[in-house]
Each structure stands twice: as structure tokens, then as C-alpha cells.
Amino acid sequence: MDLAIANGRFTAVRPDIAVDATRVIEAGGRAALGGFLEPHIHLDKALLEQRMPNRSGTLSEAIRITGTLKARQQREDVLDRSRQVLDMAIRNGVVALRAQPDVDPIQGLIGVETALVLADEYRNALDLQIVAFPQEGILKAPGTLAMMERALAMGAHVVGGCPYNERTWEDTQSHVDECFRLAQRYDRPIDLHADFADDTSDRRFAAAAYIAQKTIDTGYQGRVTLGHMTSLGALPPDQAGPVIDLLRRAEVNIVTIPATDTYLGGRKDPSSPRRGLTPVAALRNAGVNVTYASNNIRNAFTPFGKVDPLQIGNLLAHVAQLGSPDDQAYVLRMATVNAARAMGIADRYGLEAGKQADLVILDTDRVANALLDLPPRLWVVKRGKVVFEAKYEAKIYK
Structure with a gap:
């Protein structure tokens, strides 16, 4: 699935979204949850x-x-x-x-x-x-x-x-x-x-x-x-x-x-x-x-x-x-x-169009493995803005 975000909210959640974006996070098929x-x-x-x-x-x-x-x-x-x-x-x-x-x-x-x-x-x-x-x-x-x-x-x-x-x-x-x-x-x-x-x-x-x-x-x-x-x-x-x-x-x-x-x-x-x-x-x-x-x-x-x-x-x-x-x-x-x-x-919570764009992307390819792997959190997004990313900078943005 792709997740499209604008103005702090999800605008679309479906496969193969084709839109212009100021930033694209290529998560490589990893598991995403609503934060x-x-x-x-x-x-x-x-x-x-x-x-x-x-x-x-x-x-x-x-x-x-x-x-x-x-x-x-x-x-x-x-x-x-x-x-x-x-x-x-x-x-x-x-x-x-x-x-x-x-x-x-x-x-x-x-x-x-x-x-x-x-x-x-x-x-x-x-x-x-x-x-x-x-x-x-x-x-x-x-x-x-x-x-x-x-x-x-x-x-x-x-x-x-x-x-x-x-x-x-x-x-x-x-x-x-x-x-x-x-x-x-x-x-x-x-x-x-x-x-x-x-x-x-x-x-x-x-x-x-x-x-x-x-x-x-x-x-x-x-x-x-x-x-x-x-x-x-x-x-x-x-x-x-x-x-x-x-x-x-x-x-x-x-x-x-x-x-x-x-x-x-x-x-x-x-x-x-x-x-x-x-x-x-x-x-x-x-x-x-x-x-x-x-x-x-x-x-x-x-x-x-x-x-x-x-x-x-x-x-x-x-x-x-x-x-x-x-x-x-x-x-x-x-x-x-x-x-x-x-x-x-x-x-306002959840990975659905119209909901607040809060989510966490886990370093595992299956949601079902989250409790098994206890995977690192690679990206954390709050109201459409990345507030933490481990993959590149391991930095918190307030």
C-alpha cells in the first residue's frame, strides 16, 4: 500500500498512488502502524x-x-x-x-x-x-x-x-x-x-x-x-x-x-x-x-x-x-x-483517508512479526511531518 499525506492528514491509502510529493519515504514494503x-x-x-x-x-x-x-x-x-x-x-x-x-x-x-x-x-x-x-x-x-x-x-x-x-x-x-x-x-x-x-x-x-x-x-x-x-x-x-x-x-x-x-x-x-x-x-x-x-x-x-x-x-x-x-x-x-x-x-486515529497522519514504520516486513521481532522504529510521522528517523540520522525533530 501507499500512503499519501497533505495538510497533516492522510488523503489516500491504496496501492500505487501517483502524485507529485515534496518528499517520498521509500519504506521498502515494511510494516506501518498508526503510531x-x-x-x-x-x-x-x-x-x-x-x-x-x-x-x-x-x-x-x-x-x-x-x-x-x-x-x-x-x-x-x-x-x-x-x-x-x-x-x-x-x-x-x-x-x-x-x-x-x-x-x-x-x-x-x-x-x-x-x-x-x-x-x-x-x-x-x-x-x-x-x-x-x-x-x-x-x-x-x-x-x-x-x-x-x-x-x-x-x-x-x-x-x-x-x-x-x-x-x-x-x-x-x-x-x-x-x-x-x-x-x-x-x-x-x-x-x-x-x-x-x-x-x-x-x-x-x-x-x-x-x-x-x-x-x-x-x-x-x-x-x-x-x-x-x-x-x-x-x-x-x-x-x-x-x-x-x-x-x-x-x-x-x-x-x-x-x-x-x-x-x-x-x-x-x-x-x-x-x-x-x-x-x-x-x-x-x-x-x-x-x-x-x-x-x-x-x-x-x-x-x-x-x-x-x-x-x-x-x-x-x-x-x-x-x-x-x-x-x-x-x-x-x-x-x-x-x-x-x-x-x-x-x-482521528488510524491509517485511513481523512485521519490525522500519524504513523510509525517498523523494520520488519510483516505487521504480525512486530511483537516477535521488537523491530527498530525507522520513521515516526506526526501530523504528516517526520519527527524521528533512524535509518539515516537517528534524530528527533520537535
Whole structure:
């Protein structure tokens, strides 16, 4: 196939296009995709692992360490680390990210302020959505709700939430309710860190059904995304089934975080440790939109990572046992079309005439080999302009 681009959009996608062009990329029959997407990433907390390692590898220590480091955040340091992460993303074929900067009394709004700077600075190379994310809770951290409102007024695109980080189940419900009220007031989508545990013994870590019902009751179908969703994987099928069906009816998007969740999960299991993973296959079979993301890059929550959706997809395919050709194709869809739906950009995403001209060309001749080869990204194109090319100059253009 040939791809013709003009004014930042695909104008034709068909064999043997004959037009005059200011530039022609001869890709030699290599595989092209619509550009990878990262629907859940924390720029402000990236690349901090070596400063204060999480030696126990537990979620509780990760939260404690991050709280300590957040109190020391400096604007230029946040910008520098974030730029390193965004440059990694571009080199790996990512054309859009949804960033989750913390908004709380510890860090203030430095994460949102720096993300807004970066969204403008990188506007020609990638799209950056910004979530007002209350990592420390809302009720537990007085003043956070007002800061979230300020973040939205400043330009944050999404209302975030962390309902498990409250003191009681009642406060978790109130946290969810506040997020919905704020989203409705500002007409913004919602993206919550939810159900992040090995089991469901503590209801704060198993709020999916409550959130899904709230989504239906408020008419917010299709505009709510839940990240992690590991507690759901601990339920037996007869208990998980009704929750999954409710998520489907609510059109809730799910973002599984395989690197973080399998690394942190099962730490207290003395034998046969759990994977601590979203039940991807069950959600997929039920018709729930599922995508995946890198989440954290080299910090207390995840000491690894380089913002490479193919690397994370390969990991997910292993731990979720998604190895058949059909499964591998599904994993690629998770990082592309499924992620576009979760990020609310499905109307302009994809290799189709009229869609935004975002794409990545891989150094492999078959799309089906992407997860097998983990091939270099040779060209990355954003709105019709080459922003990275490895074949010739290995240079990023911002």
C-alpha cells in the first residue's frame, strides 16, 4: 500500500498512488502502524529509582518513597526528566500520551505546570493529554479538590482519581463521587487508578462495580477509564463475571499496567505468588475495551522501562498468555486502536483517508512479526511531518 499525506492528514491509502510529493519515504514494503499510544504514564515521577530505591518492592514502600521525593520536586528537574521520557517515547514510535501528574498538597501543581509546558514544547512531535491526578487521595488530603479545579482551569484535559488511597470504603465512594461531579462541571473525561491489589478483601481496592454503576447513572458511558484493575483478576469467575458485564454496559475503558502490576503483585504470597494482573482475556471476551501502558518509568513503582509499547506488549503477551497469532494481533490493537478509543481520539486515529497522519514504520516486513521481532522504529510521522528517523540520522525533530 501507499500512503499519501497533505495538510497533516492522510488523503489516500491504496496501492500505487501517483502524485507529485515534496518528499517520498521509500519504506521498502515494511510494516506501518498508526503510531503507538501510551494511555497512562507518570512523567513527573519518572527516572527517580536510583535516587531512592524501593528495596522491598512493595506498593506501600513505593507510595512512601514517592511522597518523600515529591516534597523535593524542582521545576527544572521535573522538566529535564520528563523530556528524557518523551524523547524515549518518540524514538519508540509513540505519537500521543496521557500523562498523570500528581496534584496534592505535597507537590502542589508543579506536575501539571510542567506538563503544560511540555505539551506546548512537543506539540509538533506528539500529543500530550494531562490528567489532574490526586495520588494522595481527596478526602485524606484536604485542599486537593481545590487544586484539581485549578489544574482543570489551567488546561488539564482529564479528571483523575485514586479512590483506593482513602481511609475507609465510604471515603473511597465519596472520592469517586467528587471525581464525577468535577468531570461533569468541567465536561471532562475521567481516568481513575482503581482496583489495585492482589485480592478484594479491602473494598477500597475493589471499587470497579461502584464506578461502573456511577458511570451509567450519570450518563458518562464511554468517557471513563480505569487503570490497573488487578483486584478483578483475584475474583473467581462467578464473582468477576457480573462486574465485567457491568463494565461492558458502562462502556468503561480498561488500561492494564503489566510491568508495574506484575512487579508489585504477589509480594506477600509465601508460595505460588499471584501474577497481580488485569484479567485481560475475560474482559476481551466480554467486549470491554482494553488497552495497556508503561505507567511508571524507572521509579519506586517500576524500576524498569523505556516507554516502548512493543516491549510492554511483549511482556503482556507472556504473562497474560496471549501467544496465538490472533492474540498477538489483539495485543497490537491494544496499543493502537484500543488505546485511541480510551484516550478519546478514535475519530482521528488510524491509517485511513481523512485521519490525522500519524504513523510509525517498523523494520520488519510483516505487521504480525512486530511483537516477535521488537523491530527498530525507522520513521515516526506526526501530523504528516517526520519527527524521528533512524535509518539515516537517528534524530528527533520537535
